[in-house]
Amino acid sequence: MNAPIPSRRGWTRAQVALAFLVLTAAIACGLSVYSSASSLTGLFKTASSVLFLPLLLSLVLSFLLEPLVFQFEKLCSRTVSIFFVYIVMLGFGLLVSLWLLPHWQDFWANLGTDFPRYTAKLIDYLKELMANLHNRFPLIQSYDFPLKARDWAENLLATILAQAPQSAMRIGGLMVLVPLFTFFFLRDGRNILRACVSLSPNRHFEMIHDLSFLISRQLSHFIRGRILEALIVGVVITLGLSFTDIRYAPMLGIFAGVTNLIPYIGPIIGMVPGILIAFVDLGAGGQFWWIVILYILIAQVLIDNFILIPILISRVSNLHPLLVFFAIIIGGKVYGVIGMIIGVPIVSIIKIMILEIRTYRRTFRLPDSALEGERSH
């Protein structure tokens, strides 16, 4: 009665070659259509880039706040409990910004003078290193790496200063949009998901409904775990740095926390400014070594690897380092610095989805895989 379903494992070489050709042609067609319809996609891109970041941040925030809202919901209605959580968060945010504001002003006022000082020191060190290398291996062509580094650093500072008003505007916009979107995600998120799932055809509704539940549960674990991990690492580094005389301890802590969201590379990027500033300002003394130990041994090895990762992060979302690099490069190409930070979590989310679907199929052995099994007997 059932038509035989071709087994996916039994493809001949000719079929594989054909599939490869068809895929290549499809990709080429897609690219050509994309480039010819660039005005339309440009329009779509502007629209999506305006909404993409606030939507993503609100989704993350609503996943984070959900447990809190849930606790308050036992006492009152959901809408009221969301307002409660908002008031608590507002108070918390005010306290943090009151504490952070003087540091931030100090940091911003001195950025213009301090940044060149630190980079000049780094470039001096690089020059020395290059000269040393040149002496030992005279065959190496002289490549003016320090000059390149200086150009790069000057450009970076200029971009930061030039884009500051623009990014302040964007952050102001986010401050309005993100709480608004988050409110609706928290209040109606379940109904929005249900409405989306209910659009699926009757035959697949049950499976899609089940999978959406499993995937959103995994995702909320993953997002909560990652953000909590970054938060704790940031707090530990801020605390550790505040024992020393280093400047900008809170900024460095926040930077280390944010970059900690990127696996493998993030922590290294996060510790570069701290170690550089410590080296330039404090010299290679006891405080410098304490800061190095704090960044590497205490924050990364002890807190993150031994305590946080085993508790908060499931192994399911582990990505291959190569995949992490791809995600960072592509994310950076598409959305700049923010893309670099969110690229890896997005790839992890896609991996979690694929894994959930695979486990689901394995648990139930869906009809076609069951048929394959029967045929092989």
Added chain:
Amino acid sequence: MDPLWRNIFRKTPDEDSLAYFLKHLPTFSELTIRELKLLEDMVHIRNYKADETVFEEGDPGSGMYMIRSGAVAIFAKDHTGVEEEVTRLTSGDFFGETTLTAPAPRTASARTTEATELIGLFRSDLLEMAERSPAVTSSILFGLTRVVSERLQASSNEVRRLKNQLNEQTLAETSKA
């Protein structure tokens, strides 16, 4: 009262409402109005055309269906792999309840025989509700357990009766031989 005003001040669940339908199912007959309201938010209303498959044997099962209107035929494959109709269910009946709490593949196929409205209640909704309001979930599960145990008892009685019948038959055959 003027019909217009009656419409505005109507409070009791009228006969068309989902809560009224759920209240009249044996599974949920003992739920309070508040619990029924929560259950109403939890279930999914699905409309099927005639001869549409609800699920096939071997599909991943994750919940039960209640028939609000229309009819559903349940099919099972015999040992030769040929499908035969086991039963035909109509409005007020429910099926698939065994997979609600324990994930398992479907043991039979279900197809509509006419245009049908089904109310689906799934495990994931129950799990979510169990976190939000455990008391309501426990009364829903109590109702379900009661019906499932009644069905289990009936089928154990049937098995016992058939076993006795088989014993008698074999006894009669051996005495004949």
